[in-house]
Amino acid sequence: MAVAFRYPRRVQFHETDLAGIAHFSWYFxxxxxxxxxLWRSLGMSVAPTDGxxxxxxxxxxxxxxxxxRFEEEFEVVIQVExxxxxxxxxxxxxxxxxxxxxxxxxxxxxxxxxxxxxxxxVDLPEAIAARLR
Amino acid sequence: MAVAFRYPRRVQFHETDLAGIAHFSWYFxxxxxxxxxLWRSLGMSVAPTDGxxxxxxxxxxxxxxxxxRFEEEFEVVIQVExxxxxxxxxxxxxxxxxxxxxxxxxxxxxxxxxxxxxxxxVDLPEAIAARLR
Amino acid sequence: MAVAFRYPRRVQFHETDLAGIAHFSWYFxxxxxxxxxLWRSLGMSVAPTDGxxxxxxxxxxxxxxxxxRFEEEFEVVIQVExxxxxxxxxxxxxxxxxxxxxxxxxxxxxxxxxxxxxxxxVDLPEAIAARLR
Amino acid sequence: MAVAFRYPRRVQFHETDLAGIAHFSWYFxxxxxxxxxLWRSLGMSVAPTDGxxxxxxxxxxxxxxxxxRFEEEFEVVIQVExxxxxxxxxxxxxxxxxxxxxxxxxxxxxxxxxxxxxxxxVDLPEAIAARLR
Numbered sequence: 001m002a003v004a005f006r007y008p009r010r011v012q013f014h015e016t017d018l019a020g021i022a023h024f025s026w027y028f029x030x031x032x033x034x035x036x037x038l039w040r041s042l043g044m045s046v047a048p049t050d051g052x053x054x055x056x057x058x059x060x061x062x063x064x065x066x067x068x069r070f071e072e073e074f075e076v077v078i079q080v081e082x083x084x085x086x087x088x089x090x091x092x093x094x095x096x097x098x099x100x101x102x103x104x105x106x107x108x109x110x111x112x113x114x115x116x117x118x119x120x121x122v123d124l125p126e127a128i129a130a131r132l133r
Numbered sequence: 134m135a136v137a138f139r140y141p142r143r144v145q146f147h148e149t150d151l152a153g154i155a156h157f158s159w160y161f162x163x164x165x166x167x168x169x170x171l172w173r174s175l176g177m178s179v180a181p182t183d184g185x186x187x188x189x190x191x192x193x194x195x196x197x198x199x200x201x202r203f204e205e206e207f208e209v210v211i212q213v214e215x216x217x218x219x220x221x222x223x224x225x226x227x228x229x230x231x232x233x234x235x236x237x238x239x240x241x242x243x244x245x246x247x248x249x250x251x252x253x254x255v256d257l258p259e260a261i262a263a264r265l266r
Numbered sequence: 267m268a269v270a271f272r273y274p275r276r277v278q279f280h281e282t283d284l285a286g287i288a289h290f291s292w293y294f295x296x297x298x299x300x301x302x303x304l305w306r307s308l309g310m311s312v313a314p315t316d317g318x319x320x321x322x323x324x325x326x327x328x329x330x331x332x333x334x335r336f337e338e339e340f341e342v343v344i345q346v347e348x349x350x351x352x353x354x355x356x357x358x359x360x361x362x363x364x365x366x367x368x369x370x371x372x373x374x375x376x377x378x379x380x381x382x383x384x385x386x387x388v389d390l391p392e393a394i395a396a397r398l399r
Numbered sequence: 400m401a402v403a404f405r406y407p408r409r410v411q412f413h414e415t416d417l418a419g420i421a422h423f424s425w426y427f428x429x430x431x432x433x434x435x436x437l438w439r440s441l442g443m444s445v446a447p448t449d450g451x452x453x454x455x456x457x458x459x460x461x462x463x464x465x466x467x468r469f470e471e472e473f474e475v476v477i478q479v480e481x482x483x484x485x486x487x488x489x490x491x492x493x494x495x496x497x498x499x500x501x502x503x504x505x506x507x508x509x510x511x512x513x514x515x516x517x518x519x520x521v522d523l524p525e526a527i528a529a530r531l532r
């Protein structure tokens with residue numbers, strides 16, 4: 001498995017809910033922000049302007065171990081867990097100092113748009129796969 | 134000014150913040166949801182699939198008079214305040230029963246994308262202007 | 267397993283992303299909105315004003331089968347899959363007509379706040395458990 | 400007027416909409432994130448844990464001059480425009496390099512919660528007012 005990439009983040013006010021903690025839907029956005037920062041660190045974008053290939057999410061899951069509060073700082077630790085022929089799977093851990101806040105995963109597919117506008121699965125471009133491995 | 138259109142809405146949990154009320158950024162989304170429901174009621178979409186003309190926001194403002202809490206029901210009352218040659222201005226009131234919760238406005242421009250990809254102002258299509266008036 | 271509860275929803279503009287589809291984080295919010303509508307249908311709120319017991323999310327997952335586009339209408343079909351001593355598990359399906367758009371699940375714990383401010387697990391109140399079963 | 404505080408930010412994927420640009424509601428969140436970073440830079444939080452005084456938004460407005468796209472970097476330049484007896488007004492500019500992306504303002508009130516639970520206006524604590532000036 002690839003080396004872990006660390007993405008530092010702070011909880012914003014608008015991410016909290018009436019329970020006083022970051023809403024669980026934000027954990028998935030935190031993981032995605034880390035994924036995109038990882039791609040940038042490798043010189044790539046998940047949404048290149050040529051737009052030949054896209055990477056829609058096919059699965060996501062998260063176990064929530066501890067709350068995150070307004071202004072708290074934490075890190076998303078993301079690793080490329082598997083690079084398949086037509087998919088990428090990431091393993092994520094959210095850490096607040098020594099505390100594990102959440103453990104999650106995300107899987108994306110590799111798709112392209114055909115001439116008639118349909119979205120269809122396509123092999124992950126080798127240049128991308130190589131960098132992610 | 135056109136007849137007022139009423140859009141009923143309920144505050145969702147993920148829209149609240151740690152102060153226990155709907156975050157102020159949501160008021161702008163509530164107004165926009167009402168705008169799009171108004172367009173649908175006139176047989177139109179702000180994002181038609183042909184995509185010839187788009188309507189980016191050029192201004193938005195809101196005065197917040199009262200909080201909205203989780204599960205509360207309210208209405209966005211939206212009116213087309215002005216249909217210009219290249220813009221549309223809406224006036225909105227958020228009402229919770231007899232109480233005025235907020236008063237806001239939004240202005241959109243009418244733009245198109247040229248062959249070389251630039252976004253440029255364009256006259257509001259007459260078919261759209263006529264229905265909004 | 268309890269009877270399925272159906273929650274109708276329409277995709278809003280602000281829920282779409284640059285790929286032209288509802289962002290995957292919204293699927294979790296759609297499921298939660300359905301959960302809260304289910305509770306209301308049973309005469310309950312997940313955030314009662316007395317606030318004695320709270321229900322933080324401990325796990326959530328979703329498999330994404332098909333995209334949802336702006337203004338499309340769909341339904342979240344939610345079922346109480348398991349009512350444990352200190353947890354509730356929901357099974358959800360997002361349906362667009364006859365098409366399965368997504369399959370997900372959410373698990374919440376039952377907690378209370380002690381006199382010294384700590385959050386601690388607590389048995390699900392029987393009045394709530396009985397209605398959810 | 401106080402010295403301008405600069406808050407750097409990058410557009411995240413989930414902040415874009417189907418038009419391929421950051422949704423206008425995000426500009427208000429960008430301004431608020433800058434406000435809270437400004438408070439932290441002064442050794443304060445808008446949501447202190449003692450919670451004696453709160454700062455609900457009473458007005459917000461924005462003129463949108465240019466779009467922001469996925470992964471673009473920009474800065475929110477925020478200034479305390481006026482510190483009133485019971486309110487704070489901020490002036491904001493969003494800048495992408497030399498380009499003005501948006502010009503906005505936000506006004507917050509100073510409130511407290513009375514023993515019987517009502518929210519009522521209260522003088523801005525002098526310790527806070529002094530630092531903001």
